[in-house]
Amino acid sequence: MKGVLLVNLGSPDSPTPKDVKPYLDEFLMDERVIDVPLWWRTILVRGIILRTRPKKSAEAYQKIWWEEGSPLVVISERFTEKVKELAEIPVALGMRYGKMSIKNGLQELKEQEVTDVLLVPLYPHYAMSSYETVVVKAMEDKDQYFPEMKITTLPAFYGNPDYINLLSKSITNGLKDFDYDHLLFSYHGIPERQIFKKDPTQFHCKLDEQCCTTNSVAHTTCYRHQCFAMTEKVKQNLGLSDAMITISFQSRLLNDPWLKPYTDFEFERLGKEGVKRLAVITPAFVADCLETLEEIAMEGEEQFKSAGGEGYKYIPCLNDSPEWVELMVDWIRNWQLKETLPA
Numbered sequence: 001m002k003g004v005l006l007v008n009l010g011s012p013d014s015p016t017p018k019d020v021k022p023y024l025d026e027f028l029m030d031e032r033v034i035d036v037p038l039w040w041r042t043i044l045v046r047g048i049i050l051r052t053r054p055k056k057s058a059e060a061y062q063k064i065w066w067e068e069g070s071p072l073v074v075i076s077e078r079f080t081e082k083v084k085e086l087a088e089i090p091v092a093l094g095m096r097y098g099k100m101s102i103k104n105g106l107q108e109l110k111e112q113e114v115t116d117v118l119l120v121p122l123y124p125h126y127a128m129s130s131y132e133t134v135v136v137k138a139m140e141d142k143d144q145y146f147p148e149m150k151i152t153t154l155p156a157f158y159g160n161p162d163y164i165n166l167l168s169k170s171i172t173n174g175l176k177d178f179d180y181d182h183l184l185f186s187y188h189g190i191p192e193r194q195i196f197k198k199d200p201t202q203f204h205c206k207l208d209e210q211c212c213t214t215n216s217v218a219h220t221t222c223y224r225h226q227c228f229a230m231t232e233k234v235k236q237n238l239g240l241s242d243a244m245i246t247i248s249f250q251s252r253l254l255n256d257p258w259l260k261p262y263t264d265f266e267f268e269r270l271g272k273e274g275v276k277r278l279a280v281i282t283p284a285f286v287a288d289c290l291e292t293l294e295e296i297a298m299e300g301e302e303q304f305k306s307a308g309g310e311g312y313k314y315i316p317c318l319n320d321s322p323e324w325v326e327l328m329v330d331w332i333r334n335w336q337l338k339e340t341l342p343a
């Protein structure tokens with residue numbers, strides 16, 4: 001029997017330092033998130049970050065928390081329910097970090113006699129800290145607890161024409177009542193070294209002007225290329241000029257170099273350079289979460305306006321919109337009936 005496991009990142013159980021701390025501990029001790037040797041990661045995470053970050057993060061979570069819980073979790077649950085209803089096959093939800101684990105999701109599927117699983121990391125792009133860690137963990141859990149299961153993984157869908165269309169439509173709809181003069185694509189950042197680590201050729205990625213637009217096998221695992229390619233397709237779909245858009249990378253942690261330009265610097269630059277009405281989309285996320293609702297929708301507006309901007313509009317993620325549910329179900333049906341996966 002076939003079934004689907006959707007996986008997103010996960011959130012703390014509550015927006016309190018007591019619950020944020022173990023969540024951040026599990027998240028940041030992941031060797032694919034802070035990808036330095038264990039001894040150094042332990043010092044960085046347990047000796048430095050976890051001393052102050054849980055309080056600061058909990059305050060941020062409090063600003064966006066819903067009555068039903070973390071927006072990321074609630075939206076992912078709603079999405080899962082809708083997909084399940086429409087797909088008419090077993091569909092479970094797991095989170096990479098926290099109690100709603102991948103193992104629990106696989107267990108739920110096993111109880112419904114599923115042996116053939118479509119694993120769907122809910123990230124449009126490949127990054128070792130998002131997509132890859134989900135796949136590795138799911139395979140480890142399968143090998144350890146469910147060896148009889150077969151897992152097929154949905155590829156990163158950043159370039160899928162149907163997904164690009166959905167994203168483009170969400171921009172058009174989101175900006176119906178907002179006359180904008182510039183559109184910022186803000187992607188979650190990653191440390192630059194993670195790009196080099198994932199370059200299978202070891203020489204293609206240079207983080208320069210050309211590498212990400214020069215064809216290469218390295219792009220299968222190049223997060224930067226995938227963000228640029230997605231932006232280019234949406235730009236063409238909407239008929240926007242280069243001058244109308246900016247790409248940037250948000251949510252830095254620690255002081256090592258991350259992908260540039262940095263979103264917070266761009267809010268300031270755009271405001272100072274005379275952009276008056278800024279629209280912002282966050283296409284690295286399929287569901288709204290702390291990084292979109294607090295960092296971009298709240299903080300971003302403040303940063304842009306204090307640099308001279310006048311109007312600001314955050315375009316929500318696709319969340320549990322009917323069109324996104326239908327597209328996911330389309331992909332599931334193609335796999336279920338024809339064993340094909342979206343390209």
Ligand SMILES: C=CC1=C(C)c2cc3[nH]c(cc4nc(cc5[nH]c(cc1n2)c(C)c5CCC(=O)O)C(CCC(=O)O)=C4C)c(C)c3C=C
Nearest residue numbers: 009010011033034057072127129130188190253289290291
């Ligand atoms: C080294 C640190 C981090 C890397 C690399 C990273 C990559 C990465 N993250 C996401 C998606 C999400 N991240 C979220 C929160 C978040 N991310 C980091 C750190 C790294 N992320 C931290 C410390 C946090 C926690 C909150 C904070 O203290 O700022 C979230 C939101 C979770 C929620 O509960 O709402 C998402 C989603 C991607 C896609 C990615 C690589 C591309």
Ligand SMILES: [Fe+2]
Nearest residue numbers: 129188251291
């Ligand atoms: Fe993150």
Ligand SMILES: [Fe+2]
Nearest residue numbers: 205211212225
């Ligand atoms: Fe590149």
